[in-house]
Amino acid sequence: MDDRDRYYNHLLFRLEQLLYHELSDCASWKTELVGTDFIQTQDIQGSSEPEIIEACIEKLKAAGLAKDIAYKIGGKGILLTLTVAGCPHMLKEQLLREAGIKPYSCLAANMILDQLIEKLGYATTYLADMKVDAETGQCVIRAAIYATPEKIGEVSDWSKE
Amino acid sequence: MPDILDVIVSRKSIRRYKPDPVPDEFIDKVLEAARWAPTGENYQPWRFIVVRDQATRNRIADLARLGSGSRMTAWYCMGHMQERFAGIEDPEKRAKVLRFMYSGEVSAFAKDAPVVIAVIGTLMEGSVDVPYDLSAAIENMCLEAHSLGLGACWVHGPVASTRDAKKFKEILGIPTGLGQYKVIAYVSIGWPAESRKHPRPKKPLEELVFWEKFGNKVRPRHG
Numbered sequence: 001m002d003d004r005d006r007y008y009n010h011l012l013f014r015l016e017q018l019l020y021h022e023l024s025d026c027a028s029w030k031t032e033l034v035g036t037d038f039i040q041t042q043d044i045q046g047s048s049e050p051e052i053i054e055a056c057i058e059k060l061k062a063a064g065l066a067k068d069i070a071y072k073i074g075g076k077g078i079l080l081t082l083t084v085a086g087c088p089h090m091l092k093e094q095l096l097r098e099a100g101i102k103p104y105s106c107l108a109a110n111m112i113l114d115q116l117i118e119k120l121g122y123a124t125t126y127l128a129d130m131k132v133d134a135e136t137g138q139c140v141i142r143a144a145i146y147a148t149p150e151k152i153g154e155v156s157d158w159s160k161e
Numbered sequence: 162m163p164d165i166l167d168v169i170v171s172r173k174s175i176r177r178y179k180p181d182p183v184p185d186e187f188i189d190k191v192l193e194a195a196r197w198a199p200t201g202e203n204y205q206p207w208r209f210i211v212v213r214d215q216a217t218r219n220r221i222a223d224l225a226r227l228g229s230g231s232r233m234t235a236w237y238c239m240g241h242m243q244e245r246f247a248g249i250e251d252p253e254k255r256a257k258v259l260r261f262m263y264s265g266e267v268s269a270f271a272k273d274a275p276v277v278i279a280v281i282g283t284l285m286e287g288s289v290d291v292p293y294d295l296s297a298a299i300e301n302m303c304l305e306a307h308s309l310g311l312g313a314c315w316v317h318g319p320v321a322s323t324r325d326a327k328k329f330k331e332i333l334g335i336p337t338g339l340g341q342y343k344v345i346a347y348v349s350i351g352w353p354a355e356s357r358k359h360p361r362p363k364k365p366l367e368e369l370v371f372w373e374k375f376g377n378k379v380r381p382r383h384g
Contacts, residue, residue: 029232029322075238117324124227124324128235144235149223152230153264158238 005088013095020101028104028127035107036114038063044115049073049145052119053080056112064088066108073145074161076154081161082141084108093132093139103132109141116145123149168308173361175312176270178351183275187309191278191350194305198297201290207298208342210279210333215272220332221347222272225319230265232318237263268318274349278302279333281342295345302348312353317346 001009020027042059046052057069067086073079084106093103106127113125122145129142146152192209200206212218236242242259249255261267271277280299282291299315306313320326326344330337335344371377 026321031323033323078234079238124231126231126235126322128232129239142235142239144231144238146227146231146234149227152227153234153260155234155237155263157240159240 001088001091006091009089009091009095012089012092013099016092016096016105017099017101020096020104025104031105032110032113032125032127034105035110038065039111039115040118044119046119049116049120052115053112056115060108060111069108071112072161075144075156075158078144078146078151078154079156079158079161080112080143080145082106082109082112082139082143084139084141085137087137087139090132090134090137090139094134097132097134103130103139106130106139106141109143113143113145120147122147123151165304168304172304172307173312173357174314175351175353175355175357176267176314176349177353177355178270178274178312178349179354180273180275181352183311183350183352187306187311188276188278188350190309191302191305191311191313191348194301195280195298198294198301200294200297201288204286204288204290204294206282206284206286206288206291207295208281208283210281210335212277212279212333213275217332218271218274218277221277221319221329222269224325224328224332225268225271225316226265228265228319228322228325229268230263233263233265233267268316270314271316271347271349274314274351276350277347278350279329279335279344279347281335281344284340284343291343292345295343299346299348306348306350310352311350312355313348313350315346315348320344320346 019030023030039056039059044052044055044059046055053071060066060069065088066084070083072081074081087108089107096103109127113127116122116125124146126144127141128144131140142158188211195207195209233242237259242262246255246258249258280295282295284291288294303313303315320329327337329344335342367378372380
Protein backbone atom coordinates (compact mmCIF):
# COMPACT_ATOMS: atom_id res chain seq x y z
CA MET A 1 0.00 0.00 0.00
CA ASP A 2 1.47 3.36 -0.99
CA ASP A 3 1.28 6.56 1.02
CA ARG A 4 -1.67 7.89 -0.95
CA ASP A 5 -3.80 4.78 -0.24
CA ARG A 6 -2.72 4.85 3.38
CA TYR A 7 -3.72 8.51 3.55
CA TYR A 8 -7.21 7.84 2.12
CA ASN A 9 -7.74 4.93 4.49
CA HIS A 10 -6.75 7.07 7.44
CA LEU A 11 -9.24 9.72 6.33
CA LEU A 12 -12.05 7.17 6.05
CA PHE A 13 -11.10 5.57 9.36
CA ARG A 14 -11.24 8.87 11.17
CA LEU A 15 -14.55 9.86 9.58
CA GLU A 16 -16.14 6.51 10.43
CA GLN A 17 -14.74 6.63 13.94
CA LEU A 18 -16.21 10.09 14.50
CA LEU A 19 -19.54 9.09 12.98
CA TYR A 20 -19.72 6.02 15.20
CA HIS A 21 -18.95 8.17 18.22
CA GLU A 22 -21.89 10.42 17.29
CA LEU A 23 -24.39 7.77 16.25
CA SER A 24 -23.33 4.44 17.81
CA ASP A 25 -24.71 1.44 15.87
CA CYS A 26 -26.93 3.71 13.81
CA ALA A 27 -23.81 4.89 11.93
CA SER A 28 -24.08 1.94 9.56
CA TRP A 29 -27.59 2.98 8.50
CA LYS A 30 -26.41 6.52 7.82
CA THR A 31 -23.52 5.51 5.59
CA GLU A 32 -25.43 3.38 3.10
CA LEU A 33 -24.81 5.87 0.28
CA VAL A 34 -21.03 5.98 0.71
CA GLY A 35 -19.48 4.63 -2.49
CA THR A 36 -22.68 4.75 -4.51
CA ASP A 37 -21.69 7.88 -6.43
CA PHE A 38 -18.94 5.86 -8.10
CA ILE A 39 -21.09 2.89 -9.13
CA GLN A 40 -23.76 5.22 -10.47
CA THR A 41 -21.24 6.50 -13.02
CA GLN A 42 -20.52 2.98 -14.26
CA ASP A 43 -23.62 2.31 -16.35
CA ILE A 44 -24.48 -0.99 -14.69
CA GLN A 45 -26.85 -3.02 -16.87
CA GLY A 46 -28.99 -6.03 -16.03
CA SER A 47 -32.49 -7.25 -15.41
CA SER A 48 -31.94 -9.85 -12.70
CA GLU A 49 -30.11 -10.14 -9.39
CA PRO A 50 -27.17 -12.15 -10.83
CA GLU A 51 -26.78 -9.80 -13.78
CA ILE A 52 -26.71 -6.67 -11.63
CA ILE A 53 -24.46 -8.17 -8.95
CA GLU A 54 -22.01 -9.62 -11.47
CA ALA A 55 -21.90 -6.37 -13.45
CA CYS A 56 -21.08 -4.46 -10.27
CA ILE A 57 -18.37 -6.95 -9.35
CA GLU A 58 -16.77 -6.62 -12.76
CA LYS A 59 -16.69 -2.83 -12.49
CA LEU A 60 -15.29 -2.95 -8.96
CA LYS A 61 -12.54 -5.33 -10.01
CA ALA A 62 -11.73 -3.31 -13.10
CA ALA A 63 -11.38 -0.17 -10.98
CA GLY A 64 -9.06 -1.95 -8.55
CA LEU A 65 -11.60 -1.71 -5.71
CA ALA A 66 -11.46 -5.46 -5.04
CA LYS A 67 -9.36 -8.35 -6.30
CA ASP A 68 -12.31 -10.68 -6.19
CA ILE A 69 -15.88 -10.76 -4.90
CA ALA A 70 -17.86 -13.99 -4.58
CA TYR A 71 -21.56 -13.90 -3.87
CA LYS A 72 -24.36 -16.24 -2.84
CA ILE A 73 -28.08 -15.71 -2.45
CA GLY A 74 -29.98 -17.74 0.14
CA GLY A 75 -32.29 -17.34 3.10
CA LYS A 76 -35.50 -17.56 1.04
CA GLY A 77 -34.00 -15.10 -1.39
CA ILE A 78 -33.31 -12.28 1.03
CA LEU A 79 -29.79 -13.11 2.21
CA LEU A 80 -27.00 -11.84 -0.02
CA THR A 81 -23.58 -13.02 1.17
CA LEU A 82 -20.56 -11.27 -0.31
CA THR A 83 -17.00 -12.46 0.19
CA VAL A 84 -14.68 -9.61 -0.71
CA ALA A 85 -10.97 -10.24 -1.21
CA GLY A 86 -8.25 -7.69 -1.82
CA CYS A 87 -10.25 -4.64 -0.83
CA PRO A 88 -8.15 -1.46 -0.68
CA HIS A 89 -10.00 -0.44 2.50
CA MET A 90 -8.83 -3.33 4.66
CA LEU A 91 -6.56 -0.91 6.54
CA LYS A 92 -9.57 1.25 7.42
CA GLU A 93 -11.35 -1.77 8.90
CA GLN A 94 -8.26 -2.81 10.86
CA LEU A 95 -7.86 0.69 12.29
CA LEU A 96 -11.51 0.70 13.36
CA ARG A 97 -11.12 -2.63 15.13
CA GLU A 98 -7.95 -1.41 16.86
CA ALA A 99 -9.99 1.59 18.03
CA GLY A 100 -12.59 -0.76 19.54
CA ILE A 101 -15.22 -0.26 16.85
CA LYS A 102 -16.74 -3.12 14.88
CA PRO A 103 -16.38 -2.32 11.17
CA TYR A 104 -19.75 -1.27 9.88
CA SER A 105 -19.52 0.14 6.38
CA CYS A 106 -18.54 -1.85 3.29
CA LEU A 107 -18.31 0.35 0.24
CA ALA A 108 -18.48 -2.55 -2.23
CA ALA A 109 -21.65 -3.82 -0.57
CA ASN A 110 -23.13 -0.33 -0.55
CA MET A 111 -22.57 -0.13 -4.30
CA ILE A 112 -24.14 -3.50 -5.08
CA LEU A 113 -27.14 -2.86 -2.85
CA ASP A 114 -27.57 0.56 -4.42
CA GLN A 115 -27.77 -0.94 -7.89
CA LEU A 116 -30.35 -3.53 -6.81
CA ILE A 117 -32.50 -0.62 -5.69
CA GLU A 118 -31.73 1.67 -8.63
CA LYS A 119 -31.84 -0.85 -11.46
CA LEU A 120 -34.28 -3.49 -10.24
CA GLY A 121 -36.48 -1.29 -8.05
CA TYR A 122 -35.89 -3.27 -4.88
CA ALA A 123 -37.98 -2.03 -1.96
CA THR A 124 -35.05 -1.79 0.43
CA THR A 125 -31.83 -3.41 1.56
CA TYR A 126 -29.96 -3.66 4.83
CA LEU A 127 -26.30 -4.36 5.51
CA ALA A 128 -26.73 -6.77 8.40
CA ASP A 129 -23.31 -8.05 9.29
CA MET A 130 -19.67 -7.64 8.37
CA LYS A 131 -16.82 -9.93 9.35
CA VAL A 132 -13.29 -8.74 8.64
CA ASP A 133 -10.38 -11.16 8.53
CA ALA A 134 -7.17 -9.20 8.20
CA GLU A 135 -5.07 -12.37 8.08
CA THR A 136 -6.75 -13.77 4.98
CA GLY A 137 -7.49 -10.29 3.65
CA GLN A 138 -11.15 -11.17 3.21
CA CYS A 139 -14.41 -9.70 4.43
CA VAL A 140 -17.69 -11.59 4.57
CA ILE A 141 -20.73 -9.35 4.37
CA ARG A 142 -24.30 -10.44 4.94
CA ALA A 143 -26.99 -8.17 3.60
CA ALA A 144 -30.76 -8.47 3.51
CA ILE A 145 -32.25 -7.66 0.12
CA TYR A 146 -35.99 -7.14 -0.26
CA ALA A 147 -37.28 -7.19 -3.82
CA THR A 148 -40.75 -6.17 -2.65
CA PRO A 149 -42.27 -4.99 0.66
CA GLU A 150 -43.91 -8.43 0.96
CA LYS A 151 -40.46 -9.98 1.43
CA ILE A 152 -40.19 -8.25 4.82
CA GLY A 153 -40.73 -10.92 7.47
CA GLU A 154 -39.50 -13.84 5.32
CA VAL A 155 -37.42 -15.31 8.09
CA SER A 156 -35.06 -18.27 8.14
CA ASP A 157 -31.98 -19.36 10.05
CA TRP A 158 -28.99 -17.74 8.41
CA SER A 159 -26.54 -19.77 10.50
CA LYS A 160 -27.54 -22.76 8.37
CA GLU A 161 -26.70 -21.06 5.10
CA MET B 162 -42.80 25.42 41.46
CA PRO B 163 -44.58 22.03 41.07
CA ASP B 164 -42.46 18.91 40.82
CA ILE B 165 -43.10 17.22 37.47
CA LEU B 166 -41.41 13.95 38.36
CA ASP B 167 -44.77 12.16 38.51
CA VAL B 168 -45.48 13.21 34.92
CA ILE B 169 -42.05 12.04 33.83
CA VAL B 170 -42.21 8.71 35.65
CA SER B 171 -45.75 7.83 34.54
CA ARG B 172 -45.19 8.62 30.85
CA LYS B 173 -45.29 5.62 28.54
CA SER B 174 -44.72 5.21 24.82
CA ILE B 175 -48.22 4.65 23.43
CA ARG B 176 -48.57 2.86 20.08
CA ARG B 177 -52.29 2.08 20.06
CA TYR B 178 -54.82 4.87 19.76
CA LYS B 179 -58.55 5.42 19.76
CA PRO B 180 -59.87 6.88 16.51
CA ASP B 181 -61.25 9.94 18.32
CA PRO B 182 -59.86 13.21 16.99
CA VAL B 183 -57.43 15.29 19.03
CA PRO B 184 -58.67 18.90 19.39
CA ASP B 185 -56.52 21.67 17.94
CA GLU B 186 -56.01 23.30 21.32
CA PHE B 187 -54.35 20.13 22.60
CA ILE B 188 -52.03 20.00 19.61
CA ASP B 189 -51.22 23.67 20.12
CA LYS B 190 -50.22 22.93 23.71
CA VAL B 191 -47.96 20.08 22.62
CA LEU B 192 -46.32 22.37 20.07
CA GLU B 193 -46.00 25.13 22.63
CA ALA B 194 -44.18 22.73 24.94
CA ALA B 195 -41.78 21.92 22.11
CA ARG B 196 -41.15 25.60 21.44
CA TRP B 197 -39.93 26.12 25.01
CA ALA B 198 -37.35 23.35 24.98
CA PRO B 199 -33.74 24.29 25.71
CA THR B 200 -31.82 25.24 22.57
CA GLY B 201 -28.15 26.09 22.14
CA GLU B 202 -27.65 29.84 21.85
CA ASN B 203 -31.42 30.14 21.41
CA TYR B 204 -31.17 29.11 17.75
CA GLN B 205 -34.51 27.25 17.80
CA PRO B 206 -33.70 25.19 14.69
CA TRP B 207 -36.85 23.06 15.04
CA ARG B 208 -39.72 23.04 12.59
CA PHE B 209 -42.85 20.91 12.97
CA ILE B 210 -45.19 19.42 10.40
CA VAL B 211 -48.57 18.42 11.81
CA VAL B 212 -50.12 15.62 9.79
CA ARG B 213 -53.73 14.52 10.16
CA ASP B 214 -54.36 13.38 6.57
CA GLN B 215 -55.06 9.63 6.53
CA ALA B 216 -53.40 8.97 3.17
CA THR B 217 -50.20 10.69 4.31
CA ARG B 218 -50.20 8.81 7.60
CA ASN B 219 -50.65 5.56 5.68
CA ARG B 220 -47.57 6.33 3.60
CA ILE B 221 -45.59 7.13 6.74
CA ALA B 222 -46.79 3.88 8.31
CA ASP B 223 -45.74 1.90 5.23
CA LEU B 224 -42.30 3.49 5.34
CA ALA B 225 -42.03 2.74 9.05
CA ARG B 226 -42.98 -0.89 8.49
CA LEU B 227 -40.38 -1.22 5.74
CA GLY B 228 -37.61 0.40 7.79
CA SER B 229 -38.11 -1.50 11.02
CA GLY B 230 -39.10 -4.73 9.30
CA SER B 231 -36.06 -4.78 7.03
CA ARG B 232 -33.73 -4.58 10.01
CA MET B 233 -35.68 -6.83 12.36
CA THR B 234 -36.13 -9.56 9.76
CA ALA B 235 -32.35 -9.69 9.40
CA TRP B 236 -31.83 -9.56 13.17
CA TYR B 237 -34.25 -12.46 13.59
CA CYS B 238 -32.48 -14.46 10.90
CA MET B 239 -29.20 -13.91 12.78
CA GLY B 240 -30.76 -14.93 16.12
CA HIS B 241 -30.51 -11.51 17.77
CA MET B 242 -34.25 -10.99 18.22
CA GLN B 243 -34.70 -14.39 19.84
CA GLU B 244 -32.03 -13.49 22.41
CA ARG B 245 -33.67 -10.12 23.07
CA PHE B 246 -37.08 -11.66 23.78
CA ALA B 247 -35.91 -14.83 25.51
CA GLY B 248 -37.53 -13.52 28.71
CA ILE B 249 -41.01 -14.27 27.35
CA GLU B 250 -41.52 -17.79 28.62
CA ASP B 251 -44.67 -18.78 26.72
CA PRO B 252 -43.36 -19.94 23.30
CA GLU B 253 -46.59 -19.04 21.51
CA LYS B 254 -46.63 -15.57 22.96
CA ARG B 255 -42.92 -15.15 22.20
CA ALA B 256 -43.45 -16.22 18.59
CA LYS B 257 -46.35 -13.80 18.26
CA VAL B 258 -44.32 -10.91 19.65
CA LEU B 259 -41.38 -11.74 17.40
CA ARG B 260 -43.62 -11.92 14.34
CA PHE B 261 -45.07 -8.54 15.25
CA MET B 262 -41.53 -7.16 15.41
CA TYR B 263 -39.90 -8.67 12.32
CA SER B 264 -42.92 -8.03 10.13
CA GLY B 265 -42.40 -4.34 10.87
CA GLU B 266 -45.99 -4.03 12.13
CA VAL B 267 -44.52 -2.84 15.44
CA SER B 268 -43.71 0.49 13.77
CA ALA B 269 -46.72 0.87 11.48
CA PHE B 270 -48.96 2.65 13.97
CA ALA B 271 -48.81 6.09 12.29
CA LYS B 272 -51.84 4.99 10.25
CA ASP B 273 -53.91 4.68 13.43
CA ALA B 274 -52.63 7.74 15.29
CA PRO B 275 -54.95 10.68 14.65
CA VAL B 276 -51.98 13.04 14.57
CA VAL B 277 -48.39 12.64 13.51
CA ILE B 278 -45.95 15.49 14.06
CA ALA B 279 -42.72 15.38 12.10
CA VAL B 280 -39.84 17.07 13.90
CA ILE B 281 -37.19 18.49 11.59
CA GLY B 282 -34.35 20.93 12.06
CA THR B 283 -32.97 23.55 9.73
CA LEU B 284 -29.28 23.12 8.97
CA MET B 285 -29.08 26.46 7.20
CA GLU B 286 -29.15 28.92 10.06
CA GLY B 287 -25.91 28.14 11.82
CA SER B 288 -27.16 26.09 14.74
CA VAL B 289 -24.53 23.80 16.19
CA ASP B 290 -26.84 21.60 18.23
CA VAL B 291 -29.65 20.53 15.90
CA PRO B 292 -30.08 16.86 16.95
CA TYR B 293 -29.86 17.73 20.64
CA ASP B 294 -32.25 20.69 20.43
CA LEU B 295 -34.75 18.59 18.52
CA SER B 296 -34.49 15.75 21.01
CA ALA B 297 -35.22 18.15 23.87
CA ALA B 298 -38.27 19.46 21.98
CA ILE B 299 -39.54 15.93 21.39
CA GLU B 300 -39.25 15.03 25.06
CA ASN B 301 -41.22 18.15 25.95
CA MET B 302 -43.89 17.14 23.44
CA CYS B 303 -44.20 13.65 24.88
CA LEU B 304 -44.44 14.94 28.44
CA GLU B 305 -47.01 17.60 27.57
CA ALA B 306 -49.12 15.07 25.63
CA HIS B 307 -49.02 12.74 28.62
CA SER B 308 -49.97 15.50 31.03
CA LEU B 309 -53.02 16.21 28.84
CA GLY B 310 -54.08 12.58 28.98
CA LEU B 311 -52.95 11.87 25.45
CA GLY B 312 -50.67 9.05 24.37
CA ALA B 313 -47.55 9.73 22.34
CA CYS B 314 -44.62 7.86 20.88
CA TRP B 315 -41.24 9.19 19.78
CA VAL B 316 -40.46 7.35 16.52
CA HIS B 317 -36.96 7.46 15.05
CA GLY B 318 -36.52 4.07 13.37
CA PRO B 319 -38.35 4.79 10.13
CA VAL B 320 -36.15 7.80 9.38
CA ALA B 321 -32.96 6.23 10.68
CA SER B 322 -31.43 5.21 7.37
CA THR B 323 -30.38 7.83 4.86
CA ARG B 324 -32.62 6.47 2.10
CA ASP B 325 -35.65 6.21 4.38
CA ALA B 326 -35.11 9.74 5.68
CA LYS B 327 -35.17 10.96 2.07
CA LYS B 328 -38.39 9.06 1.37
CA PHE B 329 -39.92 10.56 4.50
CA LYS B 330 -38.95 14.05 3.37
CA GLU B 331 -40.49 13.39 -0.04
CA ILE B 332 -43.79 12.30 1.53
CA LEU B 333 -44.04 15.60 3.40
CA GLY B 334 -42.51 17.87 0.76
CA ILE B 335 -39.44 18.68 2.86
CA PRO B 336 -36.38 19.73 0.80
CA THR B 337 -34.24 16.60 0.53
CA GLY B 338 -30.74 18.10 0.46
CA LEU B 339 -28.56 16.80 3.26
CA GLY B 340 -27.49 20.37 3.99
CA GLN B 341 -31.02 21.72 4.28
CA TYR B 342 -33.16 19.98 6.89
CA LYS B 343 -32.48 17.09 9.21
CA VAL B 344 -35.43 14.86 9.97
CA ILE B 345 -34.84 13.33 13.35
CA ALA B 346 -38.12 11.66 14.25
CA TYR B 347 -41.85 12.01 14.37
CA VAL B 348 -44.19 11.93 17.31
CA SER B 349 -47.48 10.09 16.98
CA ILE B 350 -50.28 11.38 19.18
CA GLY B 351 -53.78 10.25 20.06
CA TRP B 352 -56.03 9.11 22.85
CA PRO B 353 -54.50 5.96 24.34
CA ALA B 354 -56.21 2.66 23.53
CA GLU B 355 -53.77 0.67 25.60
CA SER B 356 -52.63 0.65 29.16
CA ARG B 357 -49.08 -0.54 29.12
CA LYS B 358 -47.53 -2.38 32.00
CA HIS B 359 -45.83 0.25 34.09
CA PRO B 360 -43.30 0.98 35.31
CA ARG B 361 -41.11 -0.81 32.80
CA PRO B 362 -37.87 -2.07 34.28
CA LYS B 363 -35.32 0.68 34.68
CA LYS B 364 -31.72 0.32 35.74
CA PRO B 365 -31.21 1.47 39.33
CA LEU B 366 -29.43 4.76 39.92
CA GLU B 367 -26.64 2.88 41.67
CA GLU B 368 -25.79 1.31 38.34
CA LEU B 369 -25.90 4.57 36.43
CA VAL B 370 -24.35 7.21 38.64
CA PHE B 371 -20.74 7.92 39.48
CA TRP B 372 -19.67 10.49 42.02
CA GLU B 373 -17.06 13.14 41.27
CA LYS B 374 -15.20 10.88 38.80
CA PHE B 375 -16.07 8.14 36.33
CA GLY B 376 -16.19 4.75 38.00
CA ASN B 377 -16.59 6.01 41.55
CA LYS B 378 -19.83 4.55 42.92
CA VAL B 379 -19.29 5.58 46.51
CA ARG B 380 -21.42 8.59 47.30
CA PRO B 381 -19.32 11.10 49.26
CA ARG B 382 -20.62 12.75 52.39
CA HIS B 383 -21.85 16.21 51.65
CA GLY B 384 -21.93 19.11 54.08
